[in-house]
Amino acid sequence: MSARYPHWRTMLLPDRLDERVRSCIKKRGFFALSDPQMQAIPLILDEKNIVLIAPTGTGKTESAMIPVFNALLSTPSSGGIRALYITPLRSLNRDILSRMEWWCRELSLSIGVRHGDTPASERRRQALAPPELLITTPETLQALFMGKRLRRHLAGIRYVIVDEIHELAGSKRGAQLAVALERLHVYAGNFQRIGLSATVGNPDEIGRFLCGARPFTVVRVPVAKDLEIAVKFAGESFKQQVETLSSMLGRKGSTLVFVNTRVTAEALGHELFERGDVEVHHGSLSRDVRIDAEERFKRGEINTLICTSSMELGIDIGRVDHVIQFGSPREVARLIQRVGRAGHQLHTVSRGTILATGFSDLLESLVIARRARANEIENVIPHMNAADVLANQIAGISVEYGEIERERVREIIGRSHVFSDSVSLLEDVCLQMQEHRLIRLDGSRIITTARARKYLAGNLSMIHDERKVPVFDMVSRRTVGTLDESFVVGWVHTGAVFITKGQLWRVIEIADGKLTVEPARKVQGELPSWEGEQIPVPYSIAREVGGVRRNRTIRDYTSEPAGIRYAENFLLDMDKNRSRVPTDQLITLENTDEGVICNICAGHKANEAFGRVISIILSAKFGTTVGIELDAYRILLRLPSHIRAADVRDALDGLDPAHMPGIIRLALKRTALFKWKLVQVAKKFGAIDPDADFERISIQKLLDFFDGTVIQQEAYRELLSEYMDIDTAAAIVELVRKGEITVTTGRLSIIGAEGLLTSRDEIPPPTADQAVIAAVRRRLESDEVVLCCMNCRDWKSRTVVSRVPATPQCPKCGARLIAALKPWEEPLCAVAGKKKKSDEERATELRLIKNANIVLSSGKKAVIALAARGVGPENASRIIGTLADGDAFYREILKAERNYIQTHRFWQ
Amino acid sequence: MNLQFISDGPALIVENRTRVLVVADLHFGIESDLADHGWHFSSRSAERVKKVCACIETTNPDLLLLLGDVKHSIPKTTRQEFFEIPGILSAFRDLVPIMVIPGNHDIAIGRFLHDGELLPKAGAIIDGVAYLHGHTIPSPGLLGHLIIAGHHHPMVSLHDEVGCSLRAPAYLAAELDPAKLRRAEKKGTRRKTRVLFMPAFNEVAGFDILRIIRHPFSPLSRSIRIDTAEVFLTEGTYVGPVSALEDDVAA
Structure with a gap:
C-alpha cells in the first residue's frame, strides 16, 4: 500500500507512543501518516479537546483512536467504561467495531458495541462487565443514564469521541447529545472531547457545540487540493440524461451515483437495470437488500451503486473510483461529502462529476462546484434553546435522579453550548411538563412521576419516529402512498382535500389506522400537499x-x-x-x-x-x-x-x-x-x-x-x-x-x-367570514325564484337566481316592473291578474307592486335579497338602502335572516 | 316563542313565558379520557365553567337547562369528576336555578343534584318546548313540539372555491318522520315535529353534519327527513339546506 505514495513520511512520534501501539501501527501497514493524523495525534496526546475537520477517508478514526489507545495502555483500568465512541448510525457503529476490534485484540483492550439492535444477553453482559471502549449512538447513551448499574460504569470515562459530528450538530439529536455529555460530566468529571467532522464553514461553532465553554483546538485539513469536480450538462429530457449517465458508467472502475430523491433513484435504477451492473441503495429499501447491494459493490460484482444520502457517511464499501452527482447537489457541503467518497484511500484525489439536468440546475451546479473548489462551505447551525429537547432531557434527568433541585438541572444543561442561556426557558418547560404530569414541581425541586419512565421508553430519541399512515384509494381499491401521521393528525379531516403524488384526493374516512380517499376533481386553486421534506438551496x-x-x-x-x-x-x-x-x-x-x-x-x-x-x-x-x-x-x-x-x-x-x-x-x-x-x-x-x-x-x-x-x-x-x-x-x-x-x-x-x-x-x-358568505352566496344563487310581470300581469317564469339577468324584463310587454317571489308564493301571481279583488287580495297586490318596484330600481340585487329567508319587500328595501355591496351586501342579508330565524314563526 | 343564539357558548335562549338558557354536552372530565387516548392536557373545567357563567350573566335567564352529558366518564365516575362536579354545579346554582336532562354519559349524576333538578331521561316539556338529550327514543308526549336535542355534537365544514376554510360547531334542524320513529303519531296532533340538534358546549367534541346524516347513530338522527334538514351557525346564520352541503362535497 505504501509503495503507491511518492512522499510517504517516516514516523514522527515514536517516542511519545507506547511500544505496543507503535508495533500495531506498523503491523497495520501505516508507514505513512495522513495530514490529519500528523496534526491531531500530538494534540490528543497532550489531552486537548479537539475538533478534527477533514474529508471522509483520511483516517480520522485512527487519528483519534491511536492516541486514545496509547492513553488507555498507560493508565490502569478502573473497571468501568474508559472511552466512548459515538456515531450517528448503527451501520457506522458496526463498521467502526470491525475496524477497532483488530486494534483492541492486539492491545488486549476490551471493546463492545451497544445500540438498538444489541441483544439483551449482550446488554446484560455489558452491565456486569463493561468494555473499556464502548461504541454507541446518541440515543443509546441516553439509555445508559437510566440503569443504576450502568450509571456506575460511566464514572471512569476519560475520552469521548463523536464521529460525523457535523451530522449531529445541526439537529435536535445533537442538542440532546450535547446535554447528555454534560450529564456524563456529573459522573466522569472533565473528560477529553474529540469531534470528527466533515468539512464545514464554521468549525469553531462545532467546537463550542462539543465542548461548551471549555477550551478546544480546531485541526482543519483543507479539502480543495484533493478535489476534482466537473460539471456536465446531461440534456433536457430524462431519456437524454439517462443516456449520458449510462455512457459514463462504461469506464473502468467503480462509480457511486448520488441522487437527491428516492424517486429519482428508482427511476434511474429502472432505466439502467438491463446493464446488469447497477444496483439501487436508499433508505426505503429493507436492510437486507441494502447490505446485499453494499456487499456486491464491495466485492466488485457490480460497479455502479445508485444511492441517496444513505451512502454519504463513512460506511466502508471498498474502492470508489468515481462519484457522479445526478442533478444539482443543492449545497456545497453535500457535494464535498459525496465526492469525498471517491478515492477512499490516503492521498488519492477525489473525482466527481455533477450531471446537470436543466437551466437552473446547470447554473446552480456550476456555482456549487466553484464554491467547493474555493472552500466556501455552508455553516452548520446548532438548535439553540430547543424547548422539546429540554423537556426530553428534564424528563431524563428527573428519572435519573428521582428528585433534583431545579438549580442543579440549570447547572447541568447550562454547561452545554446549546442551552447556555436558558433560565427562563427552563421555568416555562417545567411548568408545561407539570401540566401533563411528566414531572412534579415541589418548591425548588423537580420530582419524577410514573409517566416519565414510560415517556422516556418511547422518546429516547429526538428523531421523529414518524408513523406512516397508508392512503387507500377507494375507487381503485389500492394503497396509493403514505403520509406522515403528524400531517394526518394536524390537518386532514373528513372532506379535506390534499395533494400527494401530484394528485388531488378527498378524505372519506380516517379509521383503522388508514386514510380512505377518493380522487377529487377540483383542480383549481391549491391545497396542502405532502411531498416530504426537501434539501433547500441556500x-x-x-x-x-x-x-x-x-x-x-x-x-x-x-x-x-x-x-x-x-x-x-x-x-x-x-x-x-x-x-x-x-x-x-x-x-x-x-x-x-x-x-x-x-x-x-x-x-x-x-x-x-x-x-x-x-x-x-x-x-x-x-x-x-x-x-x-x-x-x-x-x-x-x-x-x-x-x-x-x-x-x-x-x-x-x-x-x-x-x-x-x-x-x-x-x-x-x-x-x-x-x-x-x-x-x-x-x-x-x-x-x-x-x-x-x-x-x-x-x-x-x-x-x-x-x-x-x-x-x-x-x-x-x-x-x-x-x-x-x-x-x-x-x-x-x-x-x-x-x-x-x-x-x-x-x-x-x-x-x-x-x-x-x-x-x-x-x-x-x-377569514371564516368569507367562507360563510361564500356558502350563503352559493345557496342564494341556487334558490328558485318566480318572476312575474306587474305591468301586463300576463307573464311569469320560474327559474333559479343565478340565471336571472342583471335587469329582469318582461318578454311580453318589455316592462321592468317584475316581482321576484319565492317558489311557494307562486299562487300570488294569480291574485295580481284578478279583476275583482278582496281587501286581503288588494293588500297582496300592493306587496307585489312594492316588490316589483325594488326590482325595478335595483335589478338582480333585489332579486337576490328577496330570495333570502324571511326577507320581504320591507326588509329588502332596507338591505338595499344600506348601499352595501359585495360581501357587505351579503352580510346585511345574513343579518335579516338571523332576525327572522330567531322569531317564533320560523320554528313552528 | 323566541330563540336567541348565543355564539359564545354555543347556547340557546328559548323564551315563551320563561327564559331558558339551554346548554348541551359539557362533558366535564373529558381530560382523563383524552389522556387514556394519548392526549395529555390539564383540566380545562375551570375555563368551561367560566364560559357558562358568562353566558348566564349576559342573558339573565330564569333557568339553566343542561341538556345531557354534563360529565364525561362512563361507566365510572372518575376522581376528576368526583372532585370537580359538585363545585361546578353549585357555581351555576349560585347564579340561576338549574335542571338536568341526563344523557348517556350522566350515569349516577343524581348524586350531585338537588331535589327536582333531575328531569326524566326520555325528555321533558318546558314552557311549550320539548327537550331531550338525544340518545333515546323520544317519549310520545314530545311529538308535535319543537324538540331541542344534544348528543350529536354537530359541526359543519364550509368550503370556498379552493377548499375547506371553516369548520365550526353548528345547529342542525329537521322535521321528524314519525313512520321512521315507529311510533304512531299521537292522535289529534297534525302538527309536524321538528328537531333542533344543538352543538356541544365542550370545545373538543364534534361530528361533521354530513356524517350524522349519512351514518346516523341515534333513533332521532335515523328518523329525520333529510330533505328538510337545514344548517345554522352558532350565531344564527342560516347556512342552507344540508343538500347544499352535499353538493359542495360532490362538486
Whole structure:
C-alpha cells in the first residue's frame, strides 16, 4: 500500500507512543501518516479537546483512536467504561467495531458495541462487565443514564469521541447529545472531547457545540487540493440524461451515483437495470437488500451503486473510483461529502462529476462546484434553546435522579453550548411538563412521576419516529402512498382535500389506522400537499446564480461546450422572446393561467417566507385563497384569474419589511406545515403519546389548546429557523424599497415556466367570514325564484337566481316592473291578474307592486335579497338602502335572516 | 316563542313565558379520557365553567337547562369528576336555578343534584318546548313540539372555491318522520315535529353534519327527513339546506 505514495513520511512520534501501539501501527501497514493524523495525534496526546475537520477517508478514526489507545495502555483500568465512541448510525457503529476490534485484540483492550439492535444477553453482559471502549449512538447513551448499574460504569470515562459530528450538530439529536455529555460530566468529571467532522464553514461553532465553554483546538485539513469536480450538462429530457449517465458508467472502475430523491433513484435504477451492473441503495429499501447491494459493490460484482444520502457517511464499501452527482447537489457541503467518497484511500484525489439536468440546475451546479473548489462551505447551525429537547432531557434527568433541585438541572444543561442561556426557558418547560404530569414541581425541586419512565421508553430519541399512515384509494381499491401521521393528525379531516403524488384526493374516512380517499376533481386553486421534506438551496447559492444570469459569465465557471452552449442559448431565447431575465438585482412577476410566478433568486427558505407573507396579504386583500408552490428561484402564487402580476407588485410595494416577521407568524398558524410541526413537538414534549388515538377525537380543536404555550413557541422557532428565512426575505424587500432590486411585470417567460423543482403548497385560508358568505352566496344563487310581470300581469317564469339577468324584463310587454317571489308564493301571481279583488287580495297586490318596484330600481340585487329567508319587500328595501355591496351586501342579508330565524314563526 | 343564539357558548335562549338558557354536552372530565387516548392536557373545567357563567350573566335567564352529558366518564365516575362536579354545579346554582336532562354519559349524576333538578331521561316539556338529550327514543308526549336535542355534537365544514376554510360547531334542524320513529303519531296532533340538534358546549367534541346524516347513530338522527334538514351557525346564520352541503362535497 505504501509503495503507491511518492512522499510517504517516516514516523514522527515514536517516542511519545507506547511500544505496543507503535508495533500495531506498523503491523497495520501505516508507514505513512495522513495530514490529519500528523496534526491531531500530538494534540490528543497532550489531552486537548479537539475538533478534527477533514474529508471522509483520511483516517480520522485512527487519528483519534491511536492516541486514545496509547492513553488507555498507560493508565490502569478502573473497571468501568474508559472511552466512548459515538456515531450517528448503527451501520457506522458496526463498521467502526470491525475496524477497532483488530486494534483492541492486539492491545488486549476490551471493546463492545451497544445500540438498538444489541441483544439483551449482550446488554446484560455489558452491565456486569463493561468494555473499556464502548461504541454507541446518541440515543443509546441516553439509555445508559437510566440503569443504576450502568450509571456506575460511566464514572471512569476519560475520552469521548463523536464521529460525523457535523451530522449531529445541526439537529435536535445533537442538542440532546450535547446535554447528555454534560450529564456524563456529573459522573466522569472533565473528560477529553474529540469531534470528527466533515468539512464545514464554521468549525469553531462545532467546537463550542462539543465542548461548551471549555477550551478546544480546531485541526482543519483543507479539502480543495484533493478535489476534482466537473460539471456536465446531461440534456433536457430524462431519456437524454439517462443516456449520458449510462455512457459514463462504461469506464473502468467503480462509480457511486448520488441522487437527491428516492424517486429519482428508482427511476434511474429502472432505466439502467438491463446493464446488469447497477444496483439501487436508499433508505426505503429493507436492510437486507441494502447490505446485499453494499456487499456486491464491495466485492466488485457490480460497479455502479445508485444511492441517496444513505451512502454519504463513512460506511466502508471498498474502492470508489468515481462519484457522479445526478442533478444539482443543492449545497456545497453535500457535494464535498459525496465526492469525498471517491478515492477512499490516503492521498488519492477525489473525482466527481455533477450531471446537470436543466437551466437552473446547470447554473446552480456550476456555482456549487466553484464554491467547493474555493472552500466556501455552508455553516452548520446548532438548535439553540430547543424547548422539546429540554423537556426530553428534564424528563431524563428527573428519572435519573428521582428528585433534583431545579438549580442543579440549570447547572447541568447550562454547561452545554446549546442551552447556555436558558433560565427562563427552563421555568416555562417545567411548568408545561407539570401540566401533563411528566414531572412534579415541589418548591425548588423537580420530582419524577410514573409517566416519565414510560415517556422516556418511547422518546429516547429526538428523531421523529414518524408513523406512516397508508392512503387507500377507494375507487381503485389500492394503497396509493403514505403520509406522515403528524400531517394526518394536524390537518386532514373528513372532506379535506390534499395533494400527494401530484394528485388531488378527498378524505372519506380516517379509521383503522388508514386514510380512505377518493380522487377529487377540483383542480383549481391549491391545497396542502405532502411531498416530504426537501434539501433547500441556500440563499448565497441562489444569489450567485442570479449574478451569473445577470453578467452571463457562464464561461467563467465551466469550459464544457455542451453546457456553455445550452445556457447561453437559453438566455438568448429569453432575449428573443423579449422576456427580462430575473437576476440577483431583478425580480420579475409573470402572469400565467394558474396565477403569478414571482422569479426571485433567494433560495428555498427565503422564498418560502416571502411566498407566505405575500400570499397572506393577497388573501386578506382579495378575500381569496392563495396557493403557493416554490423552489429556490421562483414562487408560483395560485390565484383567481382576476388577480394579476400588477396586483402582486402593489402588495409587494406596500410591504413594510419590519412587519414581515409578525405577518408570517399569523400566516403560519393555520397551515398544514405548522400543525404538522406542532404535533411533532407536542409528542416530544410528552403532551401527546407516540401511539395517541387520533381517529375518534376532533384534533383540530385540541391543537388550539397549545396556543401561547412553550410547545407552540418551539414549533414556531423550529419552523422559522429550519424551514424559512424571514430575515433574508425582509432584507430583500428592503433592497426593493431602496431601489437596489428592481421589480417588473410581464408575461410568462421560459425561466418562469422552467418548472417547480419542489413544491410544498399550503392554503392560507381567508377569514371564516368569507367562507360563510361564500356558502350563503352559493345557496342564494341556487334558490328558485318566480318572476312575474306587474305591468301586463300576463307573464311569469320560474327559474333559479343565478340565471336571472342583471335587469329582469318582461318578454311580453318589455316592462321592468317584475316581482321576484319565492317558489311557494307562486299562487300570488294569480291574485295580481284578478279583476275583482278582496281587501286581503288588494293588500297582496300592493306587496307585489312594492316588490316589483325594488326590482325595478335595483335589478338582480333585489332579486337576490328577496330570495333570502324571511326577507320581504320591507326588509329588502332596507338591505338595499344600506348601499352595501359585495360581501357587505351579503352580510346585511345574513343579518335579516338571523332576525327572522330567531322569531317564533320560523320554528313552528 | 323566541330563540336567541348565543355564539359564545354555543347556547340557546328559548323564551315563551320563561327564559331558558339551554346548554348541551359539557362533558366535564373529558381530560382523563383524552389522556387514556394519548392526549395529555390539564383540566380545562375551570375555563368551561367560566364560559357558562358568562353566558348566564349576559342573558339573565330564569333557568339553566343542561341538556345531557354534563360529565364525561362512563361507566365510572372518575376522581376528576368526583372532585370537580359538585363545585361546578353549585357555581351555576349560585347564579340561576338549574335542571338536568341526563344523557348517556350522566350515569349516577343524581348524586350531585338537588331535589327536582333531575328531569326524566326520555325528555321533558318546558314552557311549550320539548327537550331531550338525544340518545333515546323520544317519549310520545314530545311529538308535535319543537324538540331541542344534544348528543350529536354537530359541526359543519364550509368550503370556498379552493377548499375547506371553516369548520365550526353548528345547529342542525329537521322535521321528524314519525313512520321512521315507529311510533304512531299521537292522535289529534297534525302538527309536524321538528328537531333542533344543538352543538356541544365542550370545545373538543364534534361530528361533521354530513356524517350524522349519512351514518346516523341515534333513533332521532335515523328518523329525520333529510330533505328538510337545514344548517345554522352558532350565531344564527342560516347556512342552507344540508343538500347544499352535499353538493359542495360532490362538486
